[in-house]
Amino acid sequence: MTTLADLHRAHGASLAPDHIPLHYGDQAREYRAALEAAVLLDRSHEGRLRLVGRDALALVNRMSTNRADALAVGEGCATLFTTATARIIERVEALRRPDDVLLITHPPRSQSVTEYLQRHIFFNDQVAVTNVTAQTASFALHGPTADAVAAQLTPNAPDLPLYSSVALVLGSHPVTLARRKPLVGAHWLVICEAEAAAAVYQHLLALGQPHGLTPAGSLVYNVLRIRAGMPSLPELNEQYIPLELGLWDEVSFHKGCYTGQEIIARMDSRERLARVLVRLQVSAPLSAPQPLTNSGTHVGEVTSAVTSPLGEQFAMGVVKTAHAAAGTALKAGDADVIVGDLLGTQPEWLQGASGA
Numbered sequence: 139m140t141t142l143a144d145l146h147r148a149h150g151a152s153l154a155p156d157h158i159p160l161h162y163g164d165q166a167r168e169y170r171a172a173l174e175a176a177v178l179l180d181r182s183h184e185g186r187l188r189l190v191g192r193d194a195l196a197l198v199n200r201m202s203t204n205r206a207d208a209l210a211v212g213e214g215c216a217t218l219f220t221t222a223t224a225r226i227i228e229r230v231e232a233l234r235r236p237d238d239v240l241l242i243t244h245p246p247r248s249q250s251v252t253e254y255l256q257r258h259i260f261f262n263d264q265v266a267v268t269n270v271t272a273q274t275a276s277f278a279l280h281g282p283t284a285d286a287v288a289a290q291l292t293p294n295a296p297d298l299p300l301y302s303s304v305a306l307v308l309g310s311h312p313v314t315l316a317r318r319k320p321l322v323g324a325h326w327l328v329i330c331e332a333e334a335a336a337a338v339y340q341h342l343l344a345l346g347q348p349h350g351l352t353p354a355g356s357l358v359y360n361v362l363r364i365r366a367g368m369p370s371l372p373e374l375n376e377q378y379i380p381l382e383l384g385l386w387d388e389v390s391f392h393k394g395c396y397t398g399q400e401i402i403a404r405m406d407s408r409e410r411l412a413r414v415l416v417r418l419q420v421s422a423p424l425s426a427p428q429p430l431t432n433s434g435t436h437v438g439e440v441t442s443a444v445t446s447p448l449g450e451q452f453a454m455g456v457v458k459t460a461h462a463a464a465g466t467a468l469k470a471g472d473a474d475v476i477v478g479d480l481l482g483t484q485p486e487w488l489q490g491a492s493g494a
Contacts, residue, residue, distance in 0.1 A: 384482015
C-alpha cells in the first residue's frame with residue numbers, strides 16, 4: 139500500500155520528523171509556482187477538533203472573540219481564545235458542517251485546545267470535543283490558479299465566501315473543501331480521512347495539473363506567510379492581544395461575554411493601542427525573535443523573518459504605536475530596519491494614525 143509519505147518521497151520530498159514535507163528539492167521552483175500558478179501543501183500536522191452536540195456552537199461562541207453561535211451549515215469564521223487579560227491562547231477556524239463543528243488549530247496546539255474546551259463544558263451542555271488530528275489529513279492549495287483547481291472539485295468554488303465549506307466526494311472519498319484567508323492568490327483546504335490521504339493527494343495533483351499545480355513544502359509556506367504578513371505561532375501567543383496583531387475582523391464587538399472581552403472592548407472604546415503589527419523592510423537576512431530599537435530605546439520585537447528562495451527579505455514585528463508610522467527607521471541589532479505598513483485589518487481611527 140502506497141502511503142502519503144511514500145508519495146512525497148516519490149516527488150523528491152525531504153520530510154520533517156512528523157512526515158510533513160519541508161521541500162521537494164527545488165524551493166525556487168516551488169516558490170515561483172506559488173506566485174505564478176498554484177502549489178499543493180500537506181498540512182496534516184494542523185490540528186482538527188470535532189465538536190458534536192446541540193451546544194457545539196454555543197461553546198465556541200462563549201469561549202472566543204468572534205460571533206459563532208449563528209453560523210449556518212456551510213458557514214465558518216476565524217476566532218480566538220484568550221486569557222482573562224485578553225492574551226492570545228490560540229486562533230482557530232471554525233467550520234460548521236452538517237453533523238459537527240470542525241475547529242482547525244495550529245500544529246502543536248490541538249491537544250491543549252481540546253483540553254481547554256473540555257474544561258469549560260458546563261454540566262448541562264450537550265457537546266463532546268474530540269481531537270481527530272491523527273484520524274484525518276488536510277491539504278492546502280495556494281496561488282493565483284488555486285480557485286481554478288478548487289473549481290474542479292465544485293464549479294461554484296470561486297464564489298464561496300471566506301471560511302465557507304462544502305462536503306464533496308473526490309474519487310470515492312468524502313472530503314471537506316474550505317476557503318481560508320489567502321497568502322498569495324487564493325487559499326483552500328481539503329480535509330479527508332487519514333486512510334484516504336494518499337488517494338486524495340493524487341486526485342488533487344491530477345486535477346491541478348492543467349493549472350500548474352506543484353507540490354511544495356512547509357519552508358515555502360513559511361515564506362508565503364511572512365511575505366503576506368499573516369501572524370502565526372511567533373505572534374499568536376500570550377505576549378499579545380488580538381487587536382495588536384490586526385485581527386479586528388476576528389473579534390465581535392456585538393456579542394455576549396467571553397473570557398478577555400472587557401479588556402478588548404476597552405481598547406476599542408478608548409481608541410488606543412500600545413503596539414501594532416507591522417511589515418518590516420530589511421535589505422539583509424534578519425533573525426527572529428530579536429528586539430527593535432529606536433535611538434537605543436527598545437520599541438518592539440522582530441517576530442518573524444525569512445529569506446525567500448529568490449533571495450528576497452521579508453519580516454514582520456510588533457512595534458509601539460508611537461514608532462509605527464510608515465518610514466520610521468529602527469534597528470535590529472546592527473541591522474537597519476524600516477517600518478512598512480500596518481498588517482491585518484485595522485479600524486478607521488488607527489489607519490494612518492500610527493505615530494501620532
